[in-house]
Amino acid sequence: MPREFTRADRVSDAIQRLLAQLIPQEVRDPRIGMVNINDVSVTRDMAFAKVYVTFVGNDSDEEGTESVRRLNGAAGFLRSLLAKELNMRTVPKLQFVYDKTAIRGQELSSLIDKAVADDKARHQPDDTDQEG
Structure with a gap:
């Protein structure tokens, strides 16, 4: 009988849950605002993760893309925080995408x-x- 969820699905769920906690607590840039993490897609080899986000209160696409640019700037920092929480040999590189x-x-x-x-x-x- 096949497994219900693949390892990539479980890792993406864990990353989504942890990022939802870490971004408001650890990212100190007020220009980002409140972040909703809609989905996380992890490649099969666990090398890359696309994080689909929206922002509460941002009305224009320009504000959203600017906030995503700032999150991508903090991606390495967030990845290091994820590495402390996840029990994995390598943590996927994060790429934030405006959803x-x-x-x-x-x-x-x-x-x-x-x-x-x-x-x-x-x-x-x-x-x-x-x-x-």
Whole structure:
């Protein structure tokens, strides 16, 4: 019977959980703000990890990419902190990526809501004409 989770999945979950604790506690750059770690993807050889992040309160893509640049600058420091916590021979090199899926999802949701409202407004007078 095959295993439910691969080692890469378990390592990515551990990295995500630890980074969620370490970034607010150890990274002292106030320009980064509050970080949401959406996902961590680790390669099969455990050499690299992509950390997908969004930022609470950042409205523009420029602010998000600037914050990701600052996190990538602190990636070596965060990797050394991870090495102290994880029981692994080598800790993956971290690469932070700005994740736009949540923002895109909100945009699509608002477009769908607008389309539904327009459709209801267009069909509502037709229903009242048929009743009378």
